[in-house]
Amino acid sequence: MALFIMLMRKMAKNRWLELSLLTGLIITVGLASSMPIYTGSILQRMLLKDLEASQTVNRIYPGAYSSSATILNYRPEDQAKLVKEADRYMEEQVLAKLGMPVQTYAIQRETLSLPVTPADPRKADPNVKRLASIAALSGLESYIELVDGRLPSKEIKDGVYEALVTEDALIGLKMVLGTEFVFRDQSIKGEVRVLPVGVIRYKDDQGLYWNFQENTFEQHFLIPYELFEEKFTQEGVMRVQFLIWRANLDYAGLTIKHTEAPLEIRVNHSKFLSGTFGTSYVSMAAEPVLKTYSGKESKLRLMLWSLNVPVLIMLGFYLLLVANLTVGRQKNEIAVLRSRGAGRIQLMGVYAAEAVLLGAVAMGIGPFLGLFIAKALGASNGFLEFVQRAKLEAVLTAEAYRYAGIAAVCSVLMLLVPVFLATRSTIVSHKVQLARVRTLSLAHKFGLDAILLGISAYGIFSFRRRTADLQALGLNSMDFKVDPLLFAVPAIFILGFSLLLLRVYPLAIRLLYRIGRKWWSPPAYSALIQVGRSATGYQFIMLFLAMTMATGLFGASAARTINQNAEDQIRYRNGADLVLMAKWENDAPPQSDGEEKSVEVNTSKRVQYSEPPFIPFTELPGIEGIARVFSRKGDLVEKSSNAEVTIMGIETDDFGRTSWMRDRLMDHHFYDYLNLIAQDPAAVLISRSVADEFKVRPGDSLSIRWDGTAYATVQVYGVVDYWPTWNPNPRQAAGQTQTPQAGNVNKPVKPKLVVGNLSYLESSLAMEPYNVWLKLKPEASLQEIYKSIEEKKIPLVSVVNTAQDVSDSRKDPFRLALNGAMTLGFMISAGVCLIGFLLYWLLSFSGRTLQYGIYRAMGITLPQLVGMIALELLLTSGAAVLIGGFTGAVTGKLFVPFFQLSFNFSDQALPFQVIFRAIDELRLYAVVSAMVAFGLAVLGFMLSRLRIHQAVKLGED
Structure with missing residues (x-):
């Protein structure tokens, strides 16, 4: 009890430091717990979105689960037992364990x-030959409506089974309602009589109950399910052949943690049915989507950790700073206690109890802060940008508390490090240490900056080697096992490079002092002497500020770069704001798969197309530019060599006004190449791959064609590296697999491109369907454009909306993670940095009260004293901000390209470009400047309250 009272008194005495320490612990625990919360929440949202998208594409309800079995060997004595066992397995081992509420469930039996x-x-x-079966569906009466007749009896009447039939069955079996039919076969015990008494149709043909139904029961008599079970399943009056189970589950109840369980359940169910009945089939509509989620989760988790490493390092520094400040104020007391016989274990026990108490409070509050952080991440649209977006469904989980616990334990251990070092000193050794002037910090003494920069150099080398391999082989980044260290290297570099600059900083201050020591004013002279002689003491707070600034700049650059590159890739891939394909009338025979094809292969007769009117497109509202763009695969011939090539036909002037192209991608401006081929109808531009492979140069001739056409001769006028919609990256040929680790590397295929004048291609080869590219005015309304298309009755085959694609990409979980983590990471860093900054300078000020009092007594005015402190702040905190800005810029240039490893290289047509925006830097400097200004204002206010006699009396005491 005495120990507890002593602990409380000590904490009350240093309440502001303890509160600051607790704040850092809570933020650390909250940030750690937010990672699993956010990862699960964003993947949960993505899972539901992907399931909804699959329903749109495949027209199958994502919660659909069906299974069927065929009884091949008729065993009446075992039939009832096997069917009952299969029913029980479906209910207990499938539906009960899938973890999703059951919306509809039906069992279907057929003879x-x-x-x-x-x-x-x-x-x-x-004389009409009729084949029919007797079937039953559980719960059928609730999902049908009678067209004619009545519902059948659930009992046999005079040896006759009453049944329902569909309208298609009346036609298919050529019968009328009320006609009795007889089944006679050697497999039947006697004969079975059936009397159709009612005609039905589905109550809601779009309802979930019927979403599996592929037939219309045109050869079925539907009898009550209970009667079927009694007479056919159990008694074996007639052979049961087909068993079908259909369930619709609420897929919104599917959680990201249980994406693997349904897959395992489906496999086990299939094995059970195959082992029991022989022939079986199990289908789960969500299976293709669920199979992709384990990789996505691990990938997102790795990215979140990598993005938060700098923030965690900042929080670690913050905890060390506050712990050092707390212990520093008590070092004299600790040394006295050690000299009077107190053991190190006893002293460590007191501080350990304090740290554990603070950690327990942080564990109680931190996870709720993590929950708030996870929800805030979902609203981030860019670095330090927030938008109104659908609420992220985030909940506290056991995993979040586990992460919080690990963070709390690590933080508590970190807090005890300064205590452990302080308890080694006695009162004598403590006074000796105070009298010594340290010329190097521990980090510089042990060469930590060189070690960290060495690790960073390894990371850069490893990344560049992986990037080169991926680009050369045309592989996906997932084909290589990425070293997680690659994503932690930026934080390591920030720390190492900041330490390196701080190693040089004292020399720069001394040089500055020597240069102007004959001209410095007394305040400047005092500030330079103070900073120059105590540079080591300032390094911790300077490192703290430098890392805050560097982390912010790196985050801004990374977020801006990935956001801008992702959107540029979409604009480049689509080519224009809106890409429309109208329906072209043609004389091609109908395709069996329902798809319209541009050519008829292996036929002597070419498909003739009728061009739809183009003028209605030019009359659409809000159009700034419009172009006809033709593109298809063809053949290129040069002397005796030929290759597959993408042939693009354009109208140069319209194409230049309409298409989107990033600047500085090629040797000359995009428009110069268009002007080049506008001079000659037969002029073409070729890709670099064509020029290199066929040794073609401007002025040479080529022959091009596509299926069903003769060759057309064109003349090369220029070579391009990029072109709107064309991806120049090498790709693997169909059927090739790559295992670089095993040494199995196949040569990738380089895409080839020929761009020519559309009019020449149409006259020399053939006219075939082209796309209509539209560039929209900034104020254009897509709704008005679509309405106008509908009013003009323009039949469209496809629509590509770039604005919608960009909007969808901003909701990508990886971009949300990037923007949210970078933004909140900087905000957390700036927040704790402000607290640490104020604590450091307030304690420093209180420790130098006597010095300031003497200055005032010597005649230094208050403005001069404030100017002296402001200059000291400028030489330390201001310099730290500049160091951090420079470090952040260098880190961005070197390490932002690392994020390419999070994307598929083969799909990234444009080169990855590191982007800095002045607005991002202004925001950062505004935040940091406001923080420093606030600290200076607080210090100035305290100086204004300084009394000379108090300072002098303090010195006498």
Whole structure:
């Protein structure tokens, strides 16, 4: 109890330091717990979006789960037992374990399809051959409506089974309602009589109950499910052949943690049915989507950790700073206690109890802060940019508390490091240390800056080697196992490079002092002497500020670069704001797969197309530019060599006004190449791959064609490296697999391009469907454009909306993670940096009260004293901000390209470009400047309250 009272008194005495320490602990625990919360939440949102998208594309409800089995060997004595076991397995091992609420569930049974004849030949033509089966569906009555007749009895009446039929069954079996039919077969015990008493149709043909139904029961008699089970399943009156189970589950209840469980359940179910019945089939509509999520989760988790490494390092420095300040104020007390017989274990126990108490409080509050952080991440649209977006469904999980616990334990151990070092000193050794002037910090003494920069150099080398291999082989970044160290290297470099600059900084201050020591004013002279002689003491706070600034600049550059590159890739891939393909009338025979093809292969007759009117497109509202763009695969011939090539036909002037192209991609401006081929109808531009492979240069001639056309001769006028919509990256040929680690590397295929004048291609080869590219005015409304298209009755085959694609990309979980983590990481760093900055300078000020009092007594005015402190702040904090800005810029240039490893190289047509924006830097400098100004204002206010007699009396005491 005495120890606890002593602990409380000590914490109360240093309440502001303890509160600052607790703040850092809470933020550290909250940030750590936010990672699993955010990862799960964003993947959960993505999972639901992907499932919804799959429903749009495949027209299958994502929560659909169906299974079926065929009883091949008729065993009446075992049939009832096997069917009952299969039903129980479906309910207990599948539906109960999938973890999603069941919306509809139906069991369907069908007998063997057998010949059926009318009981009374006068009521139906006995010469018509009819094959039918008896079927039953559980819960059928709730999802049908009667067209004619009545519902059947659930009991046999005079040996006759009453049944329902569909309108298609009336036609298919050529019968009328009320006609009795008889099944006679050697597999039946006697005969089975069926009387259709009602005609039905689906109550809601779009309802979930019917979403599996592919037939219309045109050869089925539907009897009550309970009656079917009793007479056919259990008693074996007639052979049961097909067993079908259909369930619709609420896929919104599927959590990201259980994406692998449904896949395992489906596999086990399939094995069970195959082992029990022989022939079976199990289908789960969500399976293709679920299979991709384990990789996405690990990839996102790695990125979040890598993005938060600098912030975690900042928080670690913050905890060390506050712990050092706390212990520093108590070093004299600790030394006295050690000299009077107190053991190190006893002293460590007191501080350990304090740290554990603070850690426990942080564990109670931190996860809720992490929950808030995770929700805020979902609203980030860019670095320090927030938008209104659908609320992110984030919840606290056991994993979040586990992360929080690990962070709390590590933080508590970190807080005890300064205590452990302080307890080694006695009162004598403590006074000796105070009298010594340290010329080097521990980090510089042990060469930590050189070690960290060496690790960074390895990271840069490793990244560049991987990038070169991926680009050369045309592979996906997932084809290589990425070293997680690559994403931690930027934080290591920031720390190492900042330490290197701080190693040089004291020399620069001394040089500055020597240069102007004959002209410095007293305040400047005092500030330079103070900073020059105590440079080591300032390095911790300077490192703190430098890392804050560097982390912010690196985050701004990374976020801006990835956001801009992702959107540029979309604009380049699409080519224009809006790309429309109208329906072209043609004389091609209908395709069996329902798709319209531009050519008929292996036929002597070419497909003739009729060009739709083009003028209606030019009359659409909000159009700034419009162009006809033709593109298709063809053949290129040069002497005896030929190759597959993409042939693009354009109208140069319209194409230049309409298409999107990034600047400085080629040797000359994009427009210069268009002007070049505008001079000659037969002029073409070729890709670098064509020029290198065929040794073609401007002035040479080539022959091009596509299926069903003769060759057309064109003349090369220029060579391009990039062109709107064309991806120059090498790709693997179809069927090739790459295992670089095993040494199995196939040569990738380099895409080839020929760009010519559309009019020449149409006259020399053939006219085929082209796309209409539209450039929209800034104020254009897509809704008005679509409405105008509908009013003009323009039949469209496809629409590509670049603005919508860009909007969708901004909701990508990786971009959300990047923007959110970078923004909140900087805000957290700036927040703790402000607290640390104020604590350091306030304690420094209180420790130099006597010095300031003497200055005032010597005649130094208050403005001069404030100017002296302001200059000291400028030489330390201002210099730290500049060091951090320079470090952040260098880090961005070197390490932002690392994020290429998070994307598919083969799909990145444009080169990855590191981007800095002045607005980002202005925001950062505004935040840091406001922080320093606030600190200076607080210090100035305290100076204004300084009393000379108090300072002098303090010195006498």
